[in-house]
Amino acid sequence: MTEVIDGNAVAAEIREDLSDAISTLKQAGTVPGLATVLMSDDPASETYVSMKQRDCEEVGINGIHVELDNDAPADELYETIADLNADDEVHGILVQSPLVEQVNEREAFRAVTPEKDVDCFHPENVGRMVAGPSHARFKPCTPHGILKLLEQYDVETEGAEAVVVGRSNIVGKPMANLLAQNDDTGNATVTVCHSRTENLEAHTKRADIVVAAVGVPEFIDGTMLKEGATVIDVGINRVDAETEKGYELVGDVEFASAREVADTITPVPGGVGPMTRAMLLWNTVKAASEQTGVDVALP
Numbered sequence: 319m320t321e322v323i324d325g326n327a328v329a330a331e332i333r334e335d336l337s338d339a340i341s342t343l344k345q346a347g348t349v350p351g352l353a354t355v356l357m358s359d360d361p362a363s364e365t366y367v368s369m370k371q372r373d374c375e376e377v378g379i380n381g382i383h384v385e386l387d388n389d390a391p392a393d394e395l396y397e398t399i400a401d402l403n404a405d406d407e408v409h410g411i412l413v414q415s416p417l418v419e420q421v422n423e424r425e426a427f428r429a430v431t432p433e434k435d436v437d438c439f440h441p442e443n444v445g446r447m448v449a450g451p452s453h454a455r456f457k458p459c460t461p462h463g464i465l466k467l468l469e470q471y472d473v474e475t476e477g478a479e480a481v482v483v484g485r486s487n488i489v490g491k492p493m494a495n496l497l498a499q500n501d502d503t504g505n506a507t508v509t510v511c512h513s514r515t516e517n518l519e520a521h522t523k524r525a526d527i528v529v530a531a532v533g534v535p536e537f538i539d540g541t542m543l544k545e546g547a548t549v550i551d552v553g554i555n556r557v558d559a560e561t562e563k564g565y566e567l568v569g570d571v572e573f574a575s576a577r578e579v580a581d582t583i584t585p586v587p588g589g590v591g592p593m594t595r596a597m598l599l600w601n602t603v604k605a606a607s608e609q610t611g612v613d614v615a616l617p
C-alpha cells in the first residue's frame with residue numbers, strides 16, 4: 319500500500335512541541351516575535367502571509383504584519399526592514415517573495431539582519447548552511463520541512479539516490495545540498511535536474527527519493543518513477559477550475575499516476591506546504607532563543 323504523507327498532522331505535532339519551547343521563553347520574559355512583510359501584487363501571497371500569521375497566533379508567537387503600498391519606492395521597504403532589524407520584540411523577519419518589480423529581491427533579502435533571517439535567504443546564512451551542519455544557523459523552511467517528513471516516515475536518506483528536480487534558491491539548491499550533507503538526514507547521492515537536463519526521465523526513474531520543485535503543474539508522472547520510490551511534491555500551482563475560488567491546487571507531480579508507483583508520496587495540498595509554515599515557526603523560536611540566550615528544546 320502506498321503511504322500518503324500527512325503534512326498537516328506532522329506540522330501540527332511540531333507546533334504542539336514548539337508551544338513548550340515558547341512557554342519556556344515566556345517564563346524567561348521573552349515572547350518570540352515574527353514579522354512578515356508584504357509588498358506584492360501576487361494573489362497567492364496574501365493567503366500565505368495570513369496563514370503564517372494565524373500559525374503564530376496558535377502557538378503563542380507575537381505576529382507582526384507590515385504591508386507596504388505596491389507603488390511605494392523600494393527605499394520604503396528597506397526602511398521597514400531596518401526598523402524591524404532594530405526592534406527587540408522582533409526575532410524573525412520574513413519578506414514575502416515575489417516582491418514588486420521596483421525592488422531587487424536579492425538586495426531585500428540581504429537587508430534582513432542574518433540573526434533574524436528565518437527564511438535562511440541571506441548569503442551569510444546560505445554560506446553557513448553549505449559549510450555544514452556544525453556551521454549552520456538556520457535551515458530554509460521548505461527543505462527543512464521535507465527533511466522532517468522523511469524522518470517522520472522513516473525514509474532512509476543515507477546511501478539513497480535522491481533526484482531534486484528544480485534548482486531555485488528557495489528549494490532546489492538548498493534541498494540538494496542538505497540531502498548530500500554528512501548528517502543524519504543526509505548522506506544521499508544527489509542529482510540536480512533542471513530545465514536544461516536531457517532525458518529527465520532517465521534520472522527520475524532510478525531515484526529512491528524524488529523532490530519535485532519546478533512550479534509546473536503535474537510535470538512528473540508515474541511513468542517517470544521507480545517502483546517503490548518516495549515522492550516529495552513541492553509544487554503549489556493554482557490551476558483554473560470550476561470551484562468556488564475559481565482554481566484548484568495542483569502539485570508538480572501527477573498524483574493519481576504517481577501514487578500507483580510510489581511507496582510514499584506527499585499530497586498537494588496537505589503535504590510540504592504546512593511543513594514550510596511549521597519550520598518558519600521553528601526557526602523563529604530558535605532565533606528568539608539565540609537572541610535572548612534562553613535555552614529551549616526544539617522538536
Ligand SMILES: Nc1nc(=O)c2c([nH]1)NC[C@@H]1CN(c3ccc(C(=O)N[C@@H](CCC(=O)O)C(=O)O)cc3)C=[N+]21
Pocket residue numbers: 365366369412413414415416437459554567586587588589590591592594595
Ligand atoms: N520569503 C518567503 N518565504 C517563503 O517561505 C515563501 C515565500 N517567500 N513566498 C512564497 C512561498 C510559498 N510558500 C508556501 C508556504 C506554505 C504553503 C501552504 O501552507 N500551502 C497549503 C495550502 C495553501 C492554500 O490553501 O492555498 C498546503 O499545501 O496544504 C504554501 C506556500 C512559502 N513561500
